[in-house]
Amino acid sequence: MSTTRPDLSQAxxxxxxxxxxxxxxxxxxxxxxxxxxxxxxxxxxxxDAAPANASPAVTVAREEAAGAIxxxxxxxxxSTAALQTAVTNVGVYLPPELRSRAQEAIxxxxxxxxxxxxxxxxxxxxxxxxxxxAPLQPAVTGSPMPTRxxxxxxxxxxxxxxxxxxxxKRWLDGRVxxxxxxxxxxxxxxxLKLALLA
Amino acid sequence: MAISRTLVFGQGKGGVGxxxxxxxxxxxxxxxxxxxxxxxxxxxxNVARDLGFEPDSGxxxxxxxxxxxxxxxxxxxxxxLDVVPGGPAVGDIAGLFQARAQRGGGDLADxxxxxxxxxxxxxxxxxxxxxxxxxxxxxxxxxxxxxVVIPTRMDEASIDGVSRLxxxxxxxxxxxxxxxxxxxxxxxxxxxxxxxxxxxxAALGQILGDAAPVFDTRIRHLDSAAADARRRGLLVHExxxxxxxxxxxxxxxxxxxxxxxxxxxxxxxxGLASDFESLTRELLSKLAExxxxxxxxS
Numbered sequence: 001m002s003t004t005r006p007d008l009s010q011a012x013x014x015x016x017x018x019x020x021x022x023x024x025x026x027x028x029x030x031x032x033x034x035x036x037x038x039x040x041x042x043x044x045x046x047x048d049a050a051p052a053n054a055s056p057a058v059t060v061a062r063e064e065a066a067g068a069i070x071x072x073x074x075x076x077x078x079s080t081a082a083l084q085t086a087v088t089n090v091g092v093y094l095p096p097e098l099r100s101r102a103q104e105a106i107x108x109x110x111x112x113x114x115x116x117x118x119x120x121x122x123x124x125x126x127x128x129x130x131x132x133x134a135p136l137q138p139a140v141t142g143s144p145m146p147t148r149x150x151x152x153x154x155x156x157x158x159x160x161x162x163x164x165x166x167x168x169k170r171w172l173d174g175r176v177x178x179x180x181x182x183x184x185x186x187x188x189x190x191x192l193k194l195a196l197l198a
Numbered sequence: 199m200a201i202s203r204t205l206v207f208g209q210g211k212g213g214v215g216x217x218x219x220x221x222x223x224x225x226x227x228x229x230x231x232x233x234x235x236x237x238x239x240x241x242x243x244n245v246a247r248d249l250g251f252e253p254d255s256g257x258x259x260x261x262x263x264x265x266x267x268x269x270x271x272x273x274x275x276x277x278x279l280d281v282v283p284g285g286p287a288v289g290d291i292a293g294l295f296q297a298r299a300q301r302g303g304g305d306l307a308d309x310x311x312x313x314x315x316x317x318x319x320x321x322x323x324x325x326x327x328x329x330x331x332x333x334x335x336x337x338x339x340x341x342x343x344x345x346v347v348i349p350t351r352m353d354e355a356s357i358d359g360v361s362r363l364x365x366x367x368x369x370x371x372x373x374x375x376x377x378x379x380x381x382x383x384x385x386x387x388x389x390x391x392x393x394x395x396x397x398x399x400a401a402l403g404q405i406l407g408d409a410a411p412v413f414d415t416r417i418r419h420l421d422s423a424a425a426d427a428r429r430r431g432l433l434v435h436e437x438x439x440x441x442x443x444x445x446x447x448x449x450x451x452x453x454x455x456x457x458x459x460x461x462x463x464x465x466x467x468x469g470l471a472s473d474f475e476s477l478t479r480e481l482l483s484k485l486a487e488x489x490x491x492x493x494x495x496s
Binding site for chain 2: 018021022023024025026028029030031088089093095096106107110111112113156157158159160161162163
């Protein structure tokens with residue numbers, strides 16, 4: 001007796017990583033005008049002695065600065081030097097537990113994920129990181145049939161955004177290649193894991 | 199009197215999604231690289247629940263507004279996202295400023311403008327959540343804003359709330375002629391009620407005329423995702439990401455013969471996350487448009 005069964009393989013497959021919801025929103029609204037061009041330091045403007053006309057000046061300055069850049073995306077008018085120092089969001093995926101620890105660490109200490117990553121790199125050695133990415137030894141050895149080393153697989157993660165400038169991003173990508181990490185996320189997760197959970 | 203790029207979510211009725219929209223639009227804008235400040239002027243202080251930080255008493259915000267001290271800012275609640283937390287004490291602000299105004303002092307709008315203007319240059323976008331019924335707070339928020347978005351459900355009471363917000367809008371238009379209605383958002387819409395949605399859109403179109411659009415995107419109704427979001431302190435697009443880890447944890451538990459713990463109620467939040475993404479896209483585009491119009495007019 002044979003029955004034709006439907007193919008259920010797709011139904012049981014994971015959905016994979018969801019899309020980056022913010023990626024398509026970049027550039028719709030230009031970034032804020034430079035702070036220096038818009039407002040004096042908060043401490044002086046927020047005191048009771050603040051001039052009564054402070055806010056219209058702020059509004060006008062912000063609008064003028066915005067007007068200068070509003071017709072195109074900000075990046076289109078930036079100089080090369082400005083581009084190198086421009087900070088962009090770099091999404092990385094961290095396993096849920098690690099992400100919670102990292103989130104707690106940045107909240108308690110009021111630092112950013114990028115600051116936490118810089119600190120964490122200081123606390124771990126290249127040997128520790130290489131060991132994280134070393135291939136897994138085969139479960140079965142000694143067989144006449146050759147066995148292959150397996151690449152470590154990552155864990156599903158939750159995205160966090162690192163605010164990195166071009167130099168930082170280039171350095172991080174260089175480290176991914178040097179250390180043989182399968183991805184930027186894997187390297188960041190390994191560094192934070194060794195620093196926060198080890 | 200408007201502070202540029204200051205967006206208010208306002209409605210005369212409660213429970214229509216003001217806080218959820220404030221946090222999710224603000225969070226997505228921050229994730230897209232904008233520096234965003236969320237100001238919680240609602241005494242319920244539910245911005246804390248949405249973003250997963252410890253609820254605040256609102257005392258510091260009230261004190262800052264009353265004394266003119268710098269606003270209390272929680273930095274980097276998310277990358278690029280700062281929050282001025284609200285809380286129960288915010289409910290006392292209206293009475294204090296009413297008394298002050300009666301004595302001839304400045305009103306809440308004056309102080310809110312001073313406080314926000316001092317830090318506005320640090321942000322690409324300021325988003326203000328307002329309470330439904332507090333006239334003084336809502337009008338103060340509208341007085342300093344450059345744009346307002348009105349969320350509404352599809353029931354008659356919610357649509358009445360749109361009218362109440364319109365009254366507040368008219369009341370502040372003399373002090374803030376730059377204020378624009380960015381649009382109306384349909385919130386918590388059941389996907390099966392297409393005929394009702396069509397009729398509500400038509401009714402709102404009649405009310406609003408050419409003053410502002412009803413945004414094409416409507417936010418679908420998903421109780422389970424709303425519960426998950428506030429239980430975990432995650433925005434909807436983060437919940438979508440968390441779902442991946444959650445599914446993996448469930449599979450792992452099942453494989454080891456254990457009962458999965460603390461799973462998400464919502465099986466799939468991708469549709470809802472997509473709604474918020476689309477709405478944020480519409481809204482940011484509309485804000486850029488309003489900014490252009492305002493600059494041309496001035």
